Amino acid sequence: MPISNAQYVTSADKAAPTPAAEPLFAFADLRLDVVDDPSELEAEWRLLAALPRNSLHQDFDWCMAWWSTHRRAPLIVRGRMHDRTVLILPLEQAIQLTLRIATVPGGRFNNLNSGLFSADFPDPSPEELRLIVESLSKILSRSADLLLVDTLARTWGGFTHPFGRLATAEHPTRTFQLPLLRDTEQTIRQLNAKTRNRRYRIQCRRLNAVGGFDHICPGSADEQHALLDLFFQQKAQRFAAFGLPDVFQPASVRAFLHALIDRSRDGPDRILTMHAIRLREEKDGRIAAIAALSRKGGHVLCQFSSIDEGLHPEASPGDLLFRLMIEQAIEEGATVFDFGLGDQPYKRSWCTQETVLHDILLPLTRRGRLAYPVLAALPRVKAAVKKNAVLYSLMQKLRTAVSR
Secondary structure: OOOOOOOOOOHHHOOOOOOOOOOOOOHHHOEEEEEOOHHHHHHHHHHHHOOOOOOHHHOHHHHHHHHHHHOOOEEEEEEEEOOEEEEEEEEEEEEEOOEEEEEOOOHHHOOOOOOEEOOOOOOOOHHHHHHHHHHHHHHHOOOOOEEEEEEEOOEEOOEEOOOHHHOOEEOOOOEEEEEOOOOHHHHHHOOOHHHHHHHHHHHHHHHHOOOOEEEEOOOOHHHHHHHHHHHHHHHHHHHHHOOOOOOOOOHHHHHHHHHHHHHOOOOOOEEEEEEEEEEOOOOOOOEEEEEEEEEEOOEEEEEEEEEOOOOOHHHOHHHHHHHHHHHHHHHOOOOEEEEEEOOOHHHHHHOOEEEOOEEEEEEOOHHHHHHHHHHHHHHHHHHHHHHOHHHHHHHHHHHHHHHO
């Protein structure tokens, strides 16, 4: 019997089925729409939020905490391609001078805004970017006259931001980072190691002379909330001493930060964790310094900090707390310690890198286009005021008077 040319394959020789490859990214297939119910996107949102290219300030829990405590209505841009979500831009409507502005939730408490993009979201060409802007205008113009995404880094974590070329101005302030190396010795060597280590020994010696100290990071939610409340007290006294408005005073802001503690999950990534220097004996365990950290992957970010001016300021407990938090971050495998937004001498003393940030301002309606020239000039005006000590002092006094 003749043998045919057909090949017979046993079950052992059969190749395991391979998952269907996702289609190549094509901007022609990108479809944008607006979603007002975050729960509809939660699963996809959390997947995108976990990617290194996306800021922790656009995390699902961060945005939900803000919206729930500030009673804001979500305005979420979703981008889909072949039934796959590749873009989420969390927004909300703010009213400024009768203008409706679509802006990122979190306001001044965000250090870096990125939106959320899939791992394969590429850098669009100028023509593709123009089409995206047209689509954004079409879907957002019913709710907003302008779109504002501030504190955006054109490059971050090795990724180029897809919307970086839309930046209209450099943000008035920058963020400051210290790369974390293999151990504390190598990390400190990036700075003036001799001065840093000498300062550390003096700080420890002075606090040990009055009974010693502990670097604490309480595990219970109640203790975390108690440290946050104490931070509010310390910061209020500090602002009052300098005649500045207390940005943490509004009840909605305090509720937001407490909500972040409640939404923090177990594991290395934490949305908000309180740290402190606690004195041992002489002051009955009083807290000399407090700081709040967030962590995503290797990125540790200091959200805010405070000190008790009456507890051994000669020992610089705030600076000591930063040293101890940096040592802990190194031990836990972090790769960068970020001191956040704002140009201050203590940040420059700790950091070897600074990140230039940009703002995107897009007019969406005729009213937005008319107002655009004035609003686009504001970052330059703010930057000029900050560089002028007299003008900046007057501005701060005015803010204090208005806030009372």
